[in-house]
Amino acid sequence: MGEMAQQAANMQQFAAGIQTASQVMGGIMGGGAIQQAAQMCALAAINAMAASMKSYVVHGAYTVCEYGSRPARLIVPMSHGVYLREKAQLNKMDCLPGKNVMSMGVCSAGYSSICAEQENAKNEKKSFSGGFMKSGEKQKAKEAQINRATSSVTICTYMPLTAWLETKEDVFVDGKEALLNTSYLICRKGGKVTILDDGQYS
Numbered sequence: 482m483g484e485m486a487q488q489a490a491n492m493q494q495f496a497a498g499i500q501t502a503s504q505v506m507g508g509i510m511g512g513g514a515i516q517q518a519a520q521m522c523a524l525a526a527i528n529a530m531a532a533s534m535k536s537y538v539v540h541g542a543y544t545v546c547e548y549g550s551r552p553a554r555l556i557v558p559m560s561h562g563v564y565l566r567e568k569a570q571l572n573k574m575d576c577l578p579g580k581n582v583m584s585m586g587v588c589s590a591g592y593s594s595i596c597a598e599q600e601n602a603k604n605e606k607k608s609f610s611g612g613f614m615k616s617g618e619k620q621k622a623k624e625a626q627i628n629r630a631t632s633s634v635t636i637c638t639y640m641p642l643t644a645w646l647e648t649k650e651d652v653f654v655d656g657k658e659a660l661l662n663t664s665y666l667i668c669r670k671g672g673k674v675t676i677l678d679d680g681q682y683s
Contacts, residue, residue, distance in 0.1 A: 537649070538660040539568035542680030548672040549585025549637045555680065556581055561655035566681050572657035573648045576666055578639040582674065588637040590670035640669035 542555040558580060560569035575581040646665055648658035666674040 535649075536662045536679045536681065537565055537652075538571045538662055538664070538676055539565050539680040540571065541568060541683060542571070542662075543677040543683070544582060544585065544666075544674050545677045546585045546588075546637065546639075546668065546672040546674045548588050548590040548668075548670065550589070551586035552677050553583040553585045553637075555676070556583060563654045568680060570654050571660040572654040573645045573660060573664075574657050575660060576641055576644050578641065582639040582641075582666070585637040585639075585674075588635050588670060588672070590668070590672050591634070639666070639674065642667045642669050 538555065540555070540557045540560075543552040544555050545552045555571065555575070557569045557571050557575055561572060563570040571581075643666065645658075645660055646667070647661065648664050649661050650658055652659040654660075660676075662676045662679040664676060668674060
């Protein structure tokens, strides 16, 4: 049995054990709210275990960027001919903006550098040399800072720096390495795009 198949079997056994335990606890404690709480704990444990396991990514998976405002679907417009749970499986090269990687809302990648500039400006005001700036110069500097801040938050458009990294090197989909839920992309704007959900069950 392969490593990923073994992990899936272990997770199913774990889920069955947790479900049995929650039913027993509910029966002992009088059911109702306690059984629901036990089931919620079981679900949280299953989700945590699933997140730590590697899995293949399929059409409809969710991606997220550290600078994006929301998750987005990962799309494969035309199947590579390999399916998992009746969904098209993705490969390393499924990383094209607008075709595979959709907009993740509003991008704040430039905003972090603006925050650093603001902190530096505060520190400069406190310093001896910052006190000699004329009021007109201060106003111009403040306006420039506001203009940079408002122009730094834009609509997310993934700008590929690489193909997907940390893919499954010994499994191929249409001649290219299979995409895993632990794979990631790097955007030219500095963001790291990761897989939030592999899409197999959504």
